[in-house]
Amino acid sequence: MADSRSALVLTNPYDVTADMVLRLLSERQVPVVRLDPGADLHAGASLTATYRTGEQRGTLRTASRILDTTRVRSVWVRRPSPYGPPPRLCDRLGDQDRRFAAEQALWGAGGILASLPGARYVNHPWNNRAAEFKPAQLAIAQRCGFLVPSTVITNEPEEARKFVASHHGGVVYKPLWNTEYRVDDQPHSIWVRDVHGDEITDAVSACPHLFQTRVDKAFDVRVTAVGDRTFGVRIDSPDLDWRRRQDLMTCTPVEIPAAVTRAVTAYLTELRLVYGAFDFAVTASGDWYFLECNPNGQWAWQPGGTTAAIAHAIDDQLEKGPRT
Structure with a gap:
């Protein structure tokens, strides 16, 4: 049975950034359980939660640990794999059944892991999701006192053209979400780029687009x-x-x-x-x-001293334990 003071790290097995933090936690003698729920729960790990009036209990079993989930010290929601259907059954399941299994995993296992009583989350997954909406980011940034470039988000082509025409210093286009995109069956990133009025076509009406002063x-x-x-x-x-x-x-x-x-x-x-x-x-x-x-941005690409300081700061948060 894992120590009741364990930190739970949710990430994929290839996350070398997490490895750095885990090494520091080990040096501090903080017990850690590492889990990739989207994959590990299809590969021998199990998760159970029980709820009744006045009581909540739960157990996570991995290949090497048994963890009482109601006594977790902290949870680092790092880079877990997406929830999906059991790979071993995919060939036998239709599209509808695969979608059903994946969504039940998200709302079931994901809901359990987001509801551990008293645990300190870095960050809570629901707060992460809410914070990823760019319109909300811009609105909150204004309220918090940041300088914010003039921005329009619209699916009206004429509004976009007017915005570009009224900002003579230049305008850039940004995707509102980093949607997976492929060109000639190869992964393709959509970068921030300059945009001119004559490039804005009626295709803008297909979905909201973000245009911002350069x-x-x-x-x-x-x-x-x-x-x-x-x-x-x-x-x-x-x-x-x-x-x-x-x-x-x-x-x-x-x-x-x-x-x-x-x-x-x-x-x-x-x-x-x-x-x-x-x-x-x-x-x-x-x-x-x-x-x-x-x-939930990456940080290990920064200069060595900065990277080490960030790792120690994250470890400090994970070591703190239950919120008060």
Whole structure:
């Protein structure tokens, strides 16, 4: 039986970022159970929860551990695999049955793991989902005091054309979600890019599109926030979207203005997040424009000292144990 003070880490087996945090937890002698619920529950692991008036009990069994889920110290929702049907039965199940099995796994196992009494979540999966909607990010960023580039989200082509025409400094297009996309059967990323009025066709009416004023930036900044701690990295890249060719970018630690730190804290509080990866465009005059916040963004690509500090900050959160 795993120690009642165990941390539960939900992630896939290929997540080397999680490995770094797990090593630190081991050094601190914090017991850990690692689980990829979307895969492991089809490969021998089991999860049971019982509810009755005045009582909740639960047990997670893996190949090496038995965990009382009502006494979990903390849960790190890192990068678990999507819930799906049992692979061994896929060839025997029709589309409807596969969809049924996958959705029952999500709403059943996912619901159990999101409802562990007293556990500290980094972040709670439902808070993660709520924080991923870009329109909500922009609305909350304004309320928290960030500078926000002028933005329109619309499925009306003429509104999009008017927006582009009224912003002479340039406009960019951003997808509202990183939907899996393929071209010639190869994975294809949709990057942030400049857009001109004559490119906007009636196809915009097919779904909402996000158009935003192009910030005349001197550089980008990634601010990684963990609890009340923030870590800033300046990103210099030849590309509008630095994610496109990360081998060409350079990263150096940068000081975060106090006003930005206060706004980050307010943002995390409003969305009930412990962790957030904030992206900013910074102008030559020193204005920091909020672009987005990924509530579960990657962080191990940053300079070694920053990466180590973030790992320790996450470990601090996971070691704290039940919320009070």
